[in-house]
Amino acid sequence: MLHRVNVTVGLNEERxxxxxxxxxxxxxxxxxxxxxxxxxxxxxxxxxxxKEGKFILERFKVTGPDGSNYLLSHEVHVGGSDTDDV
Incomplete structure (x- = not known):
């Protein structure tokens, strides 16, 4: 069973x-x-x-419950998203 909260999914495209x-x-x-x-x-x-059926949320585009952006501490290594080099 698929559960989505507060999001809608757009049209399929080849990427x-x-x-x-x-x-x-x-x-x-x-x-x-x-x-x-x-x-x-x-x-x-x-x-x-x-990866099929998996959802990827970009952390810098998601806002926390208090309205602030989720930020990482300097100790955490942040890798790029799958689309960074395309």
Whole structure:
């Protein structure tokens, strides 16, 4: 069973990611309409099939319950998203 709260999922599109071609759909905040991440609908490479059905939220686009952005401490290493190099 799929549960989504406070987001809507857009249309599927083919997108070249760092890990290869995927079919993805953007995820939108129902409150403000901003894109907050994406959902992997299909992976074209066998090694990436584990991503299918998974939702990716971009931390810097998500706001905390008090209205502030979620920020990481300086000790935490932040890796790039799958679309950074595309």
């Amino acid at each position: 070249m990611m760092m890990t290869g071609m995927h079919t993805v759909a953007d995820i939108f905040c129902v409150g403000c309409g901003s894109i907050v991440g994406w959902k992997y609908e299909a992976a074209h490479e066998k090694s990436q099939k584990y």
